[in-house]
Amino acid sequence: MEFEALNPNLYAQVLDELEIIPSTKPYQILFYGSRERGDFHPESDLNFYLVAHSTDQMKSQFIDSISRALQKLEDVAPVNMIAGDADSLRHRLKISEPGSVQLMEASSVFFGEGLFEDLKTDWEKWKQREIPKSDLTLYLEKRIRFFKQQVTRNIKDEISQLERITTLTLHIWALQNIHDLTHIELLKMDTPDQLAPLFTNLYRKEMDESVFELLELQTRVRKLKVDVRWKREVSREDIHETKYKLISLRNDEEFMMNLWA
Known part of the structure; x- marks a missing residue:
């Protein structure tokens, strides 16, 4: 892990704190993303996924303690x-959702044991099957509806909402238009730096102008996200322009109505 090599004392301190956090059931923290893969740039985040029992996740103190x-x-x-x-x-x-595929194929265990290994065993069996496109598309459409209905509290929330809707829209397009989609391609779709090259290199013949515009929009949203993360100034006009461009490309009256609600 990149941060372990840079600061082993800091890494040890974090593990010591995690060891004493009380939980009803064992939990595990996975490390994923560009810093885990090693292809990060200076502005890359450290991405973690907490796998914990639902009874523990309902306790705000548990989540807060791990976050701290x-x-x-x-x-x-x-x-x-x-x-x-x-x-x-x-x-x-089971439905080959891209985010979960990334966790199984391109993450490592940061803390804990047992849960990831069991899931990995199941995944090794499931990934031999064809991608259940109908079930996955239905799931992703539900996720888009969820994000559209979110009440955003600040600029960071707005940009996150736009990023998820834009990315999921591209995922659904691929499921509906690419016949021989593979799990490796699903993994690349959930890797921000690899999504646009995947589409432009492999799917160019199938893509129409609106898909190219969605890819450009996704790149713009990612830049806004980095700017906010590093506390750079982001104009409200940029966010509104991006939001209404997304609504236009999706022809999404429901999203428009949610914004005005």
Whole structure:
């Protein structure tokens, strides 16, 4: 791990704090993303996925304690943590959801044991099957509806909302238009730096102008996200322009209505 090599004392401090956090059931923290893969750039985040029992996740003190422990790594890079329970992650794996595929194929265990190994065993069986495109498309459409209905509290939330909707829209397009889609391609779709090259190199013949525009929009949103993460100035006009461009490309009256609600 990149931060372990840079600051082993800091790494040890974080592990010591995690060891004493009380939980109902064992939990595990996975490390993923560009800093885990080694292809990071100076502005890359440290990305973690917390796999914990739902009863523990309902306790705000549990999540807060883990977040505080991981925040010590902010000395290396901004820290981003997502949480989920093993059952939900297992369901996502069954339908080959790209985010879960990345966790199985391109992550390492940062803390804990047992949960990831069991999920990995199941995944090795499931990934031999064809991608269940209908089930996966339905799941991704539900996720888009969820993000569209989110109440954003600040600029960071707005940009995150735009990023997820734009990315999921591209995922759905691929599921509906690329006949021989593979799990490796799903993995690349959930890797921000690899999504645009994947589409332009492999799917160019199938893409129309709107898909190219969505890719450009995704790149713009990612830049806004980095700017906010590193506390650079982001104009409200840029966000509004990006938001309405996305609505136009999706022809999404529902999203428009949610914004005005």
